[in-house]
Amino acid sequence: MSNIPSNLKYTIEHEWVDTTNPNVMVVGITDFAQSSLGDIVFVELPSVGAKLEKDKPFGVVESIKSVSDLYAPISGEVLEKNTQVEGSPESINQNSYSHWLIKIKPSNPQELTSLLSSEEYKGKIS
Numbered sequence: 001m002s003n004i005p006s007n008l009k010y011t012i013e014h015e016w017v018d019t020t021n022p023n024v025m026v027v028g029i030t031d032f033a034q035s036s037l038g039d040i041v042f043v044e045l046p047s048v049g050a051k052l053e054k055d056k057p058f059g060v061v062e063s064i065k066s067v068s069d070l071y072a073p074i075s076g077e078v079l080e081k082n083t084q085v086e087g088s089p090e091s092i093n094q095n096s097y098s099h100w101l102i103k104i105k106p107s108n109p110q111e112l113t114s115l116l117s118s119e120e121y122k123g124k125i126s
Contacts, residue, residue, distance in 0.1 A: 002035060003031040004032075004121060004122050005118065007118075008118065009115035010117075010118065010121035011073045011115060012116065013055075013070075013071040014032055016097065018100075019115075022106075023106075025073070025076070025103065025104045026102075027072075027073060027100060027103070028092075028097065028099060028100040030097075033061075034092050034096040037063035037065060037066065039093060042089055043089040043101070045058075045081040045082070045102055048081060049077060050078045051075075052077070053075050054108070054114075057071055058078075059102075061092075073111075074106050074109075075107045075111060076106040077104065078102050078103070079102075079103045079105050081101070
């Protein structure tokens, strides 16, 4: 069974969201996602300032097995991207929860209600 921290929110597309700071949402991919992808070899992230729309692709993760789109868990503006992950994408395989991808300033905080709890996400992947 995948590691699913209870302090995070999740999407059905396997992104995690740290909602601790309501003005800055931290986004990454789940342990389930990195495990399913296998060895990650490339990550493409949006530019700082990019406008994201909920449930629309914002980047790409490529592994030796496949290429997968990353989907925005909420609408908003990219405040920061993790350039270390772009330079060392394999770090996601080591611990997907300590290697975030982007930070978003949400434009529609009500969208957070559509995110899954750890228990709901666990039910979707088991």
